[in-house]
Amino acid sequence: xxxxxxxxxxxxxxxxxxxxxxxxxxxxxxxxxxxxxxxxxxxxxxxxxxxxxxxxxxxxxxxxxxxxxxxxxxxxxxxxxxxxxxxxxxxxxxxxxxxxxxxxxxxxxxxxxxxxxxxxxxxxxxxxxxxxxxxxxxxxxxxxxxxxxxxxxxxxxxxxxxxxxxxxxxxxxx
Amino acid sequence: xxxxxxxxxxxxxxxxxxxxxxxxxxxxxxxxxxxxxxxxxxxxxxxxxxxxxxxxxxxxxxxxxxxxxxxxxxxxxxxxxxxxxxxxxxxxxxxxxxxxxxxxxxxxxxxxxxxxxxxxxxxxxxxxxxxxxxxxxxxxxxxxxxxxxxxxxxxxxxxxxxxxxxxxxxxxxxxxxxxxxxxxxxxxxxxxxxxxxxxxxxxxxxxxxxxxxxxxxxxxxxxxxxxxxxxxxxxxxxxxxxxxxxxxxxxxxxxxxxxxxxxxxxxxxxxxxxxxxxxxxxxxxxxxxxxxxxxxxxxxxxxxxxxxxxxxxxxxxxxxxxxxxxxxxxxxxxxxxxxxxxxxxxxxxxxxxxxxxxxxxxxxxxxxxxxxxxxxxxxxxxxxxxxxxxxxxxxxxxxxxxxxxxxxxxxxxxxxxx
Numbered sequence: 245x246x247x248x249x250x251x252x253x254x255x256x257x258x259x260x261x262x263x264x265x266x267x268x269x270x271x272x273x274x275x276x277x278x279x280x281x282x283x284x285x286x287x288x289x290x291x292x293x294x295x296x297x298x299x300x301x302x303x304x305x306x307x308x309x310x311x312x313x314x315x316x317x318x319x320x321x322x323x324x325x326x327x328x329x330x331x332x333x334x335x336x337x338x339x340x341x342x343x344x345x346x347x348x349x350x351x352x353x354x355x356x357x358x359x360x361x362x363x364x365x366x367x368x369x370x371x372x373x374x375x376x377x378x379x380x381x382x383x384x385x386x387x388x389x390x391x392x393x394x395x396x397x398x399x400x401x402x403x404x405x406x407x408x409x410x411x412x413x414x415x416x417x418x
Numbered sequence: 419x420x421x422x423x424x425x426x427x428x429x430x431x432x433x434x435x436x437x438x439x440x441x442x443x444x445x446x447x448x449x450x451x452x453x454x455x456x457x458x459x460x461x462x463x464x465x466x467x468x469x470x471x472x473x474x475x476x477x478x479x480x481x482x483x484x485x486x487x488x489x490x491x492x493x494x495x496x497x498x499x500x501x502x503x504x505x506x507x508x509x510x511x512x513x514x515x516x517x518x519x520x521x522x523x524x525x526x527x528x529x530x531x532x533x534x535x536x537x538x539x540x541x542x543x544x545x546x547x548x549x550x551x552x553x554x555x556x557x558x559x560x561x562x563x564x565x566x567x568x569x570x571x572x573x574x575x576x577x578x579x580x581x582x583x584x585x586x587x588x589x590x591x592x593x594x595x596x597x598x599x600x601x602x603x604x605x606x607x608x609x610x611x612x613x614x615x616x617x618x619x620x621x622x623x624x625x626x627x628x629x630x631x632x633x634x635x636x637x638x639x640x641x642x643x644x645x646x647x648x649x650x651x652x653x654x655x656x657x658x659x660x661x662x663x664x665x666x667x668x669x670x671x672x673x674x675x676x677x678x679x680x681x682x683x684x685x686x687x688x689x690x691x692x693x694x695x696x697x698x699x700x701x702x703x704x705x706x707x708x709x710x711x712x713x714x715x716x717x718x719x720x721x722x723x724x725x726x727x728x729x730x731x732x733x734x735x736x737x738x739x740x741x742x743x744x745x746x747x748x749x750x751x752x753x754x755x756x757x758x759x760x761x762x763x764x765x766x767x768x769x770x771x772x773x774x775x776x777x778x779x780x781x782x783x784x785x786x787x788x789x790x791x792x793x794x795x796x797x798x799x800x801x802x803x804x805x806x807x808x809x810x811x812x813x814x815x816x817x818x819x820x821x822x823x824x825x826x827x828x829x830x831x832x833x834x835x836x
Contacts, residue, residue, distance in 0.1 A: 286835070300752070331716045343710045 250400050251277070253380060254391045254407035255414040259285045262389040265410035266291045269393060274403050277392040280384035302364050303357050310356030314349040380418075429678055431816040439809040446802030453794025454479065460789045471546040472787040480545035481785040482796055484536045486803040488637060489777040491529020492658030493665060493807075497522035498589050499626050500662055505592075505619035511689050513831025514682050514821055518669050520596055521815040522662060525807055526589050530582045533637055537578065541571070547785045550643045561644050569640070578636060581629040588622045599824045612826045630655050641784035645723045649708040654780070656701040660742075661773050663693045664766045669811070671759050678820065684757050685836045691756030698746035698769065705739060727779060730788045734775055741772045774800060 256262040263285060269276060276292055319338050322328045322345070327335045334340050366372055384390045391412075395403045400417065407415045460473040471477050501519040504512045512519070540551045549555055549562075550569045556562050567573070595615055602608040631651025639650050647653075667690055673679040674687075712720045727735045745765050755761040775792075782790045822828065 304751075331714055333716070343706075343713050346706065346710065 248397050250395055250397060251418040252393050252395060252400070252403050252407065253414075253416045253418060254393070254410075254412035255381065255383070255416075256389040256391070256411060257387065257413055258411070259283075259389055261411040262391060263288060263291055265391060265407065265412065268410050269391065269403075269406055272402075272406055274399065274406065275394050277394045279392070280379055280381070280390040282385055282387065282389075285389075299361055299364065303361050306360030307353045307357035309360075310353040311349055313356065314345070314352035317352075318345040318348060427678065427681075427820045428818070429673065429812070429816045429820050430676075431812050435812065436809070439805045439812075442805035443802050443809070446798045446800070446805060449794045449798030450802060451798075453796075453798055456794065472785070473789045476545055477547070478786050478789070478795060480536060480539065480547055481781055482799045483532065484547060484637075484785075485774075485777050485781045486799055487529055487532030487536060488781070489661065489774055490525065490803055490807045491533055492654070492777075493661035494523055494526040494529050495585060495626075495630070496655065496658035496662040497665070498526060498585065498592075499623070499630075500659070500666075502588075502592065502619040502622045502626070505615045506623055508616065508827070510827035510831040511686065511834045513825050513827050514679070514686055514834075515666060515670065515690065516596065516822055516825065517818060517820050518666055518673075518815065520593055521669075521811050522665055523589050523593065524814040525810050527586045528810065530586065534578070534582065537637070547781075548640055548643070550640055565643070574636065577632065581633050584625055584629065588618070588625075591618065592622075596822065597818055599822045600819060602824055608824055608826065638780050641781060642723055644719065647708055647712070647720075647723075649704060653701075653704040653708055656697065656704050657773055657776055660694070660697040660701050661770065663690070663697050664770045664773075665811075666690060667694055667762050667766050668770075669815075671763060673820070674759075681821065681832055683834065685834050687759075687762075688753070688756050688836060689834075691750060691762055694762070694766065694769075695746050695750040695756065698742060698750075701773075702739070702743040702747075705742075723783075726783045726787070730790065731779060731783060735779060738772050738775045738779060742769050742776065745769060 254265065256265060259281065262279070262281070266276060266279065266288065270291070270293060279288065279292060281288070315338075322330075322341065323335055323338050329335065330341050330344050338345075370378075379385065380392065381388065381390050391407070393403055393407075404415050404417070454475060457475050457478075459475075497519055501516070501523055503509075504516065504519070536545075536547070539545055540548045543551075546552065550565070556566060592615065595611060595618075599608070599611060602611055634651045634654035635646075638654065639646065670679065670682060670687065670690060674682060709724065712724055715721075745768055749761055749765050750756055778792075778796075821832075825831070
């Protein structure tokens with residue numbers, strides 16, 4: 245199958261042209277594999293038809309993990325293993341000193357949520373140190389925008405014409 | 419981008435809505451009177467040794483007046499802060515809401531007059547909310563003697579009048595300046611107006627930043643005159659602010675449901691919902707920061723403030739804190755719920771009431787102590803204030819076009835998209 249498909253790169257020098265191009269290419273039922281840009285473009289995600297990120301759900305799970313860890317930790321250290329005297333207050337049960345444990349619980353929640361989200365992001369995008377970049381053209385880290393589309397052989401001419409028509413300054417068939 | 423038509427949109431304050439608000443006001447006043455008539459003295463008074471006023475009807479009525487005056491006045495003051503902040507930050511998302519913010523600030527002078535009347539009445543010995551107004555209290559009290567210069571009447575009334583006049587003067591000025599915008603079609607004039615608004619908003623924010631804290635000490639913290647907290651001003655301010663945000667959200671939902679704010683899109687609603695979430699968390703943060711340090715250090719002269727709330731108000735104290743934290747946190751966390759009218763309505767109404775009980779908890783323990791209650795008097799006065807507050811806001815909202823079409827960022831603001 246792979247032999248019958250071609251990857252085409254359309255390079256733009258303006259993000260508004262690119263955004264319009266993405267809309268037109270999608271409307272023409274050509275498959276956009278990815279778009280590379282030096283900065284986030286407002287409205288690009290819905291134009292490409294990407295689904296909304298689920299990172300918020302991850303963040304909630306990581307945060308809840310952090311909260312649970314903190315409660316377990318403070319309970320074990322401060323109440324169970326070695327009951328600690330806090331301002332002469334009784335420390336037989338967790339609830340007796342809970343206000344003292346709130347700051348650390350808050351911090352651990354934020355810590356786990358933030359680090360979990362960052363790691364998830366790097367892993368999901370395979371963006372780790374030592375990994376070779378997937379960026380097809382280094383100019384997209386400076387001032388150019390690149391749309392990568394994948395077409396069947398018979399659609400190749402139509403796709404090239406479409407990219408030219410929407411204002412691509414350069415079209416390369418890979 | 420298509421042009422969004424905002425011409426000649428004015429809020430129509432229907433006769434039916436006006437009548438309903440007057441009826442609610444009447445119900446509130448009747449409940450208040452019935453509550454006052456049915457009131458009977460508590461069986462056992464307060465402390466021995468000195469005269470006790472906590473169990474009198476007058477004390478309870480004046481304390482309630484202070485709760486409502488401070489709660490609604492504070493909301494209006496925070497609305498003025500928020501309104502000025504939009505100018506100072508040159509924010510475009512809020513252009514569609516500016517007239518709503520402005521309408522809420524129109525109640526300001528009434529709220530401040532109520533607070534001022536309560537303070538002056540105390541100096542005429544009509545009530546005993548403020549211990550420091552009693553000149554015999556200073557004799558054997560080292561802490562009060564130490565604070566006597568601060569409560570010197572010239573200094574006290576001088577600063578209170580300065581603050582209140584400053585707030586009211588700025589409110590009148592910015593209101594006029596905002597309405598003037600509608601008639602400025604000349605680009606140079608509009609730019610000059612815009613720059614002047616920006617400059618004065620920045621000056622007001624500095625003035626407000628310092629004085630709002632001092633105002634909350636003078637009006638509320640001085641009830642518990644032996645006690646102090648450096649966080650008190652911020653904590654009170656966060657309470658006013660969340661109240662103001664809830665009022666904005668409710669007004670927007672009301673206007674949208676009547677089809678008079680078609681130009682407000684889901685992104686605008688989402689952003690206003692975010693404020694409700696964010697300021698609730700800010701309020702909880704300050705509530706807890708004040709509480710935890712005092713609980714932890716356990717110094718008698720500090721902890722007495724919470725000990726009193728723990729003894730006599732325990733249920734209300736914790737429910738107020740938990741509702742105001744848990745509901746906004748869990749219900750408004752997700753993106754979808756902030757765009758959902760029913761969720762905003764539910765959380766908004768709930769926390770509006772529980773921020774009123776928060777104000778109640780600021781005033782009551784130091785004034786009526788263990789003889790408190792939430793009965794006909796409290797609910798009646800709350801309803802009367804609420805209906806008048808809403809009436810006043812809607813009345814002033816109906817006087818002007820609902821969106822300033824000559825606002826410098828109007829086009830950007832109307833197309834707000836997140």
